[in-house]
Amino acid sequence: xxxxxxxxxxxxxxxxxxxxxxxxxxxxxxxxxxxxxxxxxxxxxxxxxxxxxxxxxxxxxxxxxxxxxxxxxxxxxxxxxxxxxxxxxxxxxxxxxxxxxxxxxxxxxxxxx
Amino acid sequence: xxxxxxxxxxxxxxxxxxxxxxxxxxxxxxxxxxxxxxxxxxxxxxxxxxxxxxxxxxxxxxxxxxxxxxxxxxxxxxxxxxxxxxxxxxxxxxxxxxxxxxxxxxxxxxxxxxxxx
Numbered sequence: 001x002x003x004x005x006x007x008x009x010x011x012x013x014x015x016x017x018x019x020x021x022x023x024x025x026x027x028x029x030x031x032x033x034x035x036x037x038x039x040x041x042x043x044x045x046x047x048x049x050x051x052x053x054x055x056x057x058x059x060x061x062x063x064x065x066x067x068x069x070x071x072x073x074x075x076x077x078x079x080x081x082x083x084x085x086x087x088x089x090x091x092x093x094x095x096x097x098x099x100x101x102x103x104x105x106x107x108x109x110x111x112x113x
Numbered sequence: 114x115x116x117x118x119x120x121x122x123x124x125x126x127x128x129x130x131x132x133x134x135x136x137x138x139x140x141x142x143x144x145x146x147x148x149x150x151x152x153x154x155x156x157x158x159x160x161x162x163x164x165x166x167x168x169x170x171x172x173x174x175x176x177x178x179x180x181x182x183x184x185x186x187x188x189x190x191x192x193x194x195x196x197x198x199x200x201x202x203x204x205x206x207x208x209x210x211x212x213x214x215x216x217x218x219x220x221x222x223x224x225x226x227x228x229x230x
């Protein structure tokens with residue numbers, strides 16, 4: 001079955017550590033996105049990539065980094081510079097055509113201890 | 114810029130009650146409109162969409178009509194079930210006159226729905 005796989009589902013980190021969240025899709029979608037979800041604040045865009053080897057900052061990119069070396073993969077690194085990293089992180093993808101709807105993974109919950 | 118405003122929640126209903134979740138938007142160009150649903154601990158699933166004015170999206174008993182004159186896309190269901198308990202997000206994707214998507218979704222804050230037996 002085609003879909004988006006995020007891992008790990010739950011992750012605990014100590015302050016000062018970098019962590020990388022994985023996102024893989026086998027939908028052959030061109031664009032991929034990372035959103036952060038906090039209670040009562042909806043979804044906020046961190047980074048997105050419309051094509052391999054290219055990506056753009058979203059609304060809250062500070063303290064995060066990404067890479068897009070392969071079409072199917074878009075990992076997100078949460079660095080120690082991110083002041084409040086505890087959140088639910090959602091990866092999404094979109095085909096090159098269509099009306100812009102996104103397809104989401106199951107999410108990764110990061111907790112900083 | 115684009116923005117989406119949803120009614121404040123949470124919304125609590127009894128089973129078989131009528132549901133309305135209001136959504137209004139501000140956008141340039143010709144946006145497509147979406148409703149997503151999120152069950153506890155999961156990602157978002159597309160519930161329905163409408164891509165031009167007066168379009169009605171529908172799925173699983175839910176409906177929403179794209180009203181350009183009132184810039185609204187309210188979600189309705191005639192008879193809710195306990196299994197409809199979830200968070201509902203309204204979203205828009207900006208497009209140009211040719212219908213090409215700008216590629217980013219703007220989300221509302223989300224509305225928590227709880228349905229009691």
